[in-house]
Amino acid sequence: MPMLSEPSKKYRPYTPLNLPNRQWPSKTFTKAPIWLSTDLRDGNQALVNPMTIEQKTTFFRELVKSSVKQIEVAYPSASDTEFAFVRGLIEKNEIPDDVWIQVLTPAREDLIRRTIDSVAGTKQAILHMYNATSPTFRSVVFRNSKEQTIDLAVKHTKLIRQLTEECTTKHGTKFIYEYSPETFTQTEPDFAIEICEAVKNAWGKAGLGDERIIFNLPSTVEIAPPNHYADLIENFCDKISEREKVIVSLHPHNDRGTGIASAELGVLGGGDRIEGCFFGNGERTGNVDLVNLALNLYTQGIPPNLDFSDLQNTIDIVTACNDLPVPARYPYAGELVFTAFSGSHQDAIKKGFEAQRLRHEECIAKGEPQFWDMPYLPIDPADLGQTYEALIRVNSQSGKGGIAYLLKEHLHLDLPRKMQVAFYQVVQAVSDREAREMTVDDITSAFRSAYHYGSAYKGRLSLRSFKISPINDEKSRATGDTESGEDDDIRRRFDGTVSVDGGYRVIRGQGNGPLSALLDALRTHLALDFAIREYSEHTINDADEGENARAASYVEIVPAQNRKTTSTSQSWWGVGVDSDIARSGLRAVLSAVNSAIGDGLELPELNISPGFDSKSAQEDVASVIVSQLGLELPRRFQTAFFEVLQRKALEIGNEISVDGVTELFKNTYNYQNDKAPTKVCMKSFKLDQLDANRRALSGSFAFFGGAPRSISGSGNGPLSSLLSALHSQIAGTLSIRDYWEHSIGEGSEVRAASYVDLMYEVEGESSKKVKSSAWGVATDTDITASGVKAVLNAVNDLDVVLKN
Numbered sequence: 001m002p003m004l005s006e007p008s009k010k011y012r013p014y015t016p017l018n019l020p021n022r023q024w025p026s027k028t029f030t031k032a033p034i035w036l037s038t039d040l041r042d043g044n045q046a047l048v049n050p051m052t053i054e055q056k057t058t059f060f061r062e063l064v065k066s067s068v069k070q071i072e073v074a075y076p077s078a079s080d081t082e083f084a085f086v087r088g089l090i091e092k093n094e095i096p097d098d099v100w101i102q103v104l105t106p107a108r109e110d111l112i113r114r115t116i117d118s119v120a121g122t123k124q125a126i127l128h129m130y131n132a133t134s135p136t137f138r139s140v141v142f143r144n145s146k147e148q149t150i151d152l153a154v155k156h157t158k159l160i161r162q163l164t165e166e167c168t169t170k171h172g173t174k175f176i177y178e179y180s181p182e183t184f185t186q187t188e189p190d191f192a193i194e195i196c197e198a199v200k201n202a203w204g205k206a207g208l209g210d211e212r213i214i215f216n217l218p219s220t221v222e223i224a225p226p227n228h229y230a231d232l233i234e235n236f237c238d239k240i241s242e243r244e245k246v247i248v249s250l251h252p253h254n255d256r257g258t259g260i261a262s263a264e265l266g267v268l269g270g271g272d273r274i275e276g277c278f279f280g281n282g283e284r285t286g287n288v289d290l291v292n293l294a295l296n297l298y299t300q301g302i303p304p305n306l307d308f309s310d311l312q313n314t315i316d317i318v319t320a321c322n323d324l325p326v327p328a329r330y331p332y333a334g335e336l337v338f339t340a341f342s343g344s345h346q347d348a349i350k351k352g353f354e355a356q357r358l359r360h361e362e363c364i365a366k367g368e369p370q371f372w373d374m375p376y377l378p379i380d381p382a383d384l385g386q387t388y389e390a391l392i393r394v395n396s397q398s399g400k401g402g403i404a405y406l407l408k409e410h411l412h413l414d415l416p417r418k419m420q421v422a423f424y425q426v427v428q429a430v431s432d433r434e435a436r437e438m439t440v441d442d443i444t445s446a447f448r449s450a451y452h453y454g455s456a457y458k459g460r461l462s463l464r465s466f467k468i469s470p471i472n473d474e475k476s477r478a479t480g481d482t483e484s485g486e487d488d489d490i491r492r493r494f495d496g497t498v499s500v501d502g503g504y505r506v507i508r509g510q511g512n513g514p515l516s517a518l519l520d521a522l523r524t525h526l527a528l529d530f531a532i533r534e535y536s537e538h539t540i541n542d543a544d545e546g547e548n549a550r551a552a553s554y555v556e557i558v559p560a561q562n563r564k565t566t567s568t569s570q571s572w573w574g575v576g577v578d579s580d581i582a583r584s585g586l587r588a589v590l591s592a593v594n595s596a597i598g599d600g601l602e603l604p605e606l607n608i609s610p611g612f613d614s615k616s617a618q619e620d621v622a623s624v625i626v627s628q629l630g631l632e633l634p635r636r637f638q639t640a641f642f643e644v645l646q647r648k649a650l651e652i653g654n655e656i657s658v659d660g661v662t663e664l665f666k667n668t669y670n671y672q673n674d675k676a677p678t679k680v681c682m683k684s685f686k687l688d689q690l691d692a693n694r695r696a697l698s699g700s701f702a703f704f705g706g707a708p709r710s711i712s713g714s715g716n717g718p719l720s721s722l723l724s725a726l727h728s729q730i731a732g733t734l735s736i737r738d739y740w741e742h743s744i745g746e747g748s749e750v751r752a753a754s755y756v757d758l759m760y761e762v763e764g765e766s767s768k769k770v771k772s773s774a775w776g777v778a779t780d781t782d783i784t785a786s787g788v789k790a791v792l793n794a795v796n797d798l799d800v801v802l803k804n
């Protein structure tokens, strides 16, 4: 049957109350009402499978934990289970002293007796009796006149008075009486008041405080807008006699979806108390939701006197007991209510958090309250025990702001605005293509792979080691003391080893700062010509990394010829993070360059013509050594070997092959050449710690092929101790001019490589001091051993003289 074109022929409107003086519209909320949970009665009676005693007990405990002080626990005369549940609560001392349990009974003697028996012995109970009072119920259900309806209520109220008094005498139980004119909102307002007056008279002992009688005025079926309920409540409150001896209770249902509004306007109309259920369970569309009402008050700054500090736990318990889901969009409690998918919402939330953090810092400084004022979020999820995890979720409706928020939360990276836009395109392409939500993992993985961020996402180029030095001042190592700003007057040199498509290359360049020096090196050695258009950085103080602050750098590069063009020309972004600001900037440049070159672009091979003094020759020779032997020679060692190589090229009058370069290096420095004749040969050594600053080295060493001798020496480190030991046998002075070390290989294969520039000073003929120096290099699984071996290799290259 279709919907009627003239519904007025089937449905009648509610009859408005003529209340020209109504006050409730100008009233405001000032305090929480008395709450009664009827989950275990009105909620339970509406379930497909009413709760078991265990479930009701669990639910009862959760209500107590949430600070509900009045709990309608059962309709005890309905079944043995209901009766047993009430007895169980009492006998197992489940009811805290400040909690009133409430039980419901119809106006029938046998059922009233059973109801009172159920609560006998408890400390305090609210005895709740009801009979329907509206015209339809009078005529259809009870076939009673108005007088008979009043008689029914009065007669059974008197019986309740008598039986509860007997119970008090016998068991000490204290009672409050509650009467409900069921179907109140469909009852003639004057008749509802008339029957309540009659009940109050029959009860005959309404007083103040705990002596007050409760008149519970239900919208058993919600049939009118909430303003009508407010009118009915205000009218009742105005007209009922001895108002001070009456608690006016509201019991809204939700048939029109306005149960919350009815309860709130009913309170403005004069209601003192609200009966409802957690998350709105109850007959048909449910009872009014107490959680929702309480949190509405909370967001007005009014203590609700209910505690939902762990709302998810409450949801879990309630849903496990009544087997009803809490819908995803449910106020405060739904899974999605603190989640923004759409771009403009996410953007506003991100900005809101940033602004609020600053505002709160100011308030703390001034000792003022830190008010919550966040776009789209009426309450702080943290107050309900929720994290901010779910606040922003990303799909094809999302924008850059939300994605940036997630990266900040999860990777601690605060991307510059233009990079947010760039990364947004990456995410948007995936979410459009896959037509699904992008999880945090999806987004962080997309970010890592787009910007080669993290060891598992290395690009074609990555930084191995580097040195930044001011030009003309070779000794100044910039690692850790160099600014990445490019506005420095001093020109800088970048000397470094980068991994290029898996092999190592030594590159060198210069510029106004570390980043432009690196770009120059890339241009010179790899024909990659880029310029920086935007650079920014911030520190990361994240708990993951303990106390160590790290720097995050962001770089936008453009093809060098586009350096001056507008932001619309093609550009690539990169990111780098490191505890060293210079290294984080350099990583960011390489990250951007990796994006720019992609997988396709072929990079120039290492092209060696060591015999010629081309601009790049020295770096190319160093590249051969690093790619063939894994040795990242320090800059001055590169120069020393380059000279050796040039001499050799002149000597043979030809270019030298890659293998030839490697062999020459090994022979020159006795590297990996155990059979080479040695002047000083180490058989064994051991290192001891003398005190906090001093070490002692002792060992067995052979000099010029002689028998091994035990020697020892001390110093502030292993190498100075070694030199001190050698000085016991060698005339003159050995001193270390330069030392450098790095690791080779990864995981269990890792070794240390050490480089030493050793100076030797000895008295020559006619007492003239003769100075010489040599480089030594060695590797070992033990870093100290590699240093010791490097020193001995250098010694073997020097014309050392033994003491007499």
Ligand SMILES: CC(=O)SCCNC(=O)CCNC(=O)[C@H](O)C(C)(C)COP(=O)(O)OP(=O)(O)OC[C@H]1O[C@@H](n2cnc3c(N)ncnc32)[C@H](O)[C@@H]1OP(=O)(O)O
Pocket (backbone or CB within 6 Å): 042, 045, 075, 077, 078, 079, 105, 106, 107, 108, 111, 130, 131, 132, 141, 142, 182, 220, 283
């Ligand atoms: C709006 C509300 O939520 S009210 C609470 C409703 N909750 C429940 O009903 C749950 C528990 N109820 C029950 O277990 C049963 O209904 C019982 C045990 C109370 C009574 O069971 P039964 O005796 O089989 O009666 P039944 O369930 O058919 O109820 C209808 C009878 O109760 C009468 N009745 C209904 N409400 C009331 C009342 N408040 N006071 C007195 N009698 C009432 C009806 O007029 C009808 O009487 P009739 O049989 O003489 O025509």
Ligand SMILES: CC(C)C(=O)C(=O)O
Pocket (backbone or CB within 6 Å): 042, 104, 130, 180, 182, 183, 216, 218, 219, 220, 221, 251, 253
């Ligand atoms: C018993 C009464 C209060 C009731 O549950 C209702 O009218 O909904």
